[in-house]
Amino acid sequence: MTQPTDAAARFAALLAPEGADALAAAGALWADSPPDPLAAAAAMRAAGIPADLASTALTQAGLRHRAGAKFGPDAARLFFTRAGLEQATRAAVATRRAERLAAAGVRHVADLGCGIGADTIAFARAGLRVRAVDADPLTAAVAAANVAALGLSDQVTVTCADATAVPLDTVDGVFCDPARRRAGGGRVFDPRAYSPPWDFVTGLAERVPATVLKLGPGIDHALIPAHAEAEWVSVAGEVVEAALWCGPLAQAPRKATLLSTRDRAVNQLVGSGDALAPVGPVGRFVHDPDGAVVRAHLVAEFAATIGARLADPTIAYCYTDGAAPSPYASGFEVLETLPFSLKRLRAAVRAHGLGILEIRKRGSALEPERLRRDLRLSGGGAGTLLLTRVAGAPTAIIARAVPVA
Ligand SMILES: C[S@@+](CC[C@H](N)C(=O)[O-])C[C@H]1O[C@@H](n2cnc3c(N)ncnc32)[C@H](O)[C@@H]1O
Incomplete structure (x- = not known):
């Protein structure tokens, strides 16, 4: 059996009734802080939970614990993979994006490379229908489980597919958040190493004008397509992404959106990206x-x-x-x-x-x-x-x- 199949089988076991019980037991052990691994395994064994399932449930409970920072209270109901959680959009950022797409009149969006579904969930909650796809079978299964856990299955289809083969004739909006990691770990700053490939990603707006792309904050301005809006988003001072808003979605050449976690304020600056500030002496x-x-x-x-x-x-x-x-x-x-x-x-x-x-x-x-x-x-x-x-x-x-x- 190959590794992904093993992982998919272990995840499927978590969705069965015994899996839900194991997850509840593991969640209780993780209530406030990481439990001692040996004591946690012993407690799960004492509860009659098989070792494999116990280990999967404890890992999942740990991921839920970490996910609280990005997903708030939803984290306790969602499922994660380690890589999926790392790559997932923070709920506050995904929600703003989804609401902007809905306000622009998009009704049915394709989420190409949906990961564990953070953006898909936000789109559905903003009232959009979503065609979500991910090339990785386990990740697609996790996204489907998340959509179901939040009661959004009526609005969302999740399939395991290569984004480059997905027909886009039924959607009026596209979102693509390509994977930006090397196989050996570490972020990919060169968009030509993105998956799906950069040419496919930048060609999406020609197929569906209302396209928005999520890219790494280090994107070179020279790679930003003409007429697109490039928006950099920070949360509590940390720059978390650049988004390219294409076609009818573009509002300004460059935008900075600052989200505060202190008072939930949103501050935005727009401009051309090539204005020069005056120069003078150091001040007080x-x-x-x-x-x-x-x-x-x-x-x-x-x-x-x-x-x-x-x-x-x-x-x-x-x-x-x-x-x-x-x-x-x-x-x-x-x-x-x-x-x-x-x-x-x-x-x-x-x-x-x-x-x-x-x-x-x-x-x-x-x-x-x-x-x-x-x-x-x-x-x-x-x-x-x-x-x-x-x-x-x-x-x-x-x-x-x-x-x-
Ligand atoms: C950055 S993650 C998406 C995260 C997602 N937006 C979220 O917030 O949860 C990128 C995803 O694209 C998927 N992917 C990479 N190449 C793909 C392809 N050719 N077709 C479909 N999915 C692909 C990866 O498996 C990964 O889950």
């Missing part, structure tokens, strides 16, 4: 734009929102003379700016009494952790060190964080 305040703003090449648009300037035309730190809290950036008050020299920096950090130092960098090759050791920090104060360049010269800025907007 420095602003480090969210990664989505930087990746979308919208630093000039961000700077304009707070009247900021760059101190180096190639570096995204923005400066103002007055306080300018912004949801698009982390803001700091500058305490001291000095040309980079380890000796001078060590003395300055000591003079400011900084024993706890956040180190940020843009345009510097220094290794923060090595520098932290070399600074031999002492003192009770907390601050931020920004390593950068000012008009081309390596520069250190000692600063303190200002409250978030």
Whole structure:
């Protein structure tokens, strides 16, 4: 028997009534934190659960536990594979995408490479019909189980198929989130190594104009098709994806969407992606734009929102003379700016009494952790060190964080 067949058989056992019981028992053991593996296996054995099923259920319960961060309370009802969970879209991001597609008038969407179904679920919950396919039999089975677990089977079909062979004549929208991993693990930043292949993915909009593609945040702007909207999305400051909105779905050449987990606020910036910010001296305040703003090449648009300037035309730190809290950036008050020299920096950090130092960098090759050791920090104060360049010269800025907007 081959490995995938084994895995598929073990997953199928989980869906049977004894599997559900085993999963409930494993879930109870995982209630708050990872259980001791030996004690957990013993507890499952004592409950009369066969070893194979117990091991599958404990693994699944662990995945559900981890999935809480992406899926919230739904995680306790959903099924995962390790790779499927890693690659799955966060529910908050998938929901926004699905609602935008529905608002654009899409009624029946093909989800090509649906994974464990995070986007499929969001599409169905937004009222769309979904034709979901995945080439991997176990992953497709997991997606089908998830659709059923959430009572969405009326709206969704899940099949195991190669996306490149799926007819698209019955759908009015397409979503494709290609796999971006090498067989040996690790992310694939070169879209030509995507699966399904890049040419197929970028050709989808010619077949169904209302196409949206989810890509890695590192996508090269040169690869973005003309007339598509490229949207970078961050969640709590972490850039999680780039999405290309094609045909009638495109609203602006470049967009940065920032989702806050603190207050659920959504902040968006749009622009051409090629505007230039003014350049001037370092100011009393420095602003480090969210990664989505930087990746979308919208630093000039961000700077304009707070009247900021760059101190180096190639570096995204923005400066103002007055306080300018912004949801698009982390803001700091500058305490001291000095040309980079380890000796001078060590003395300055000591003079400011900084024993706890956040180190940020843009345009510097220094290794923060090595520098932290070399600074031999002492003192009770907390601050931020920004390593950068000012008009081309390596520069250190000692600063303190200002409250978030
Ligand atoms: C990044 S994951 C999709 C994740 C999904 N959007 C989610 O949020 O759960 C990509 C999926 O594409 C599937 N895949 C890769 N090549 C494929 C192909 N040629 N046809 C269909 N599915 C494919 C992989 O098996 C994988 O599950």
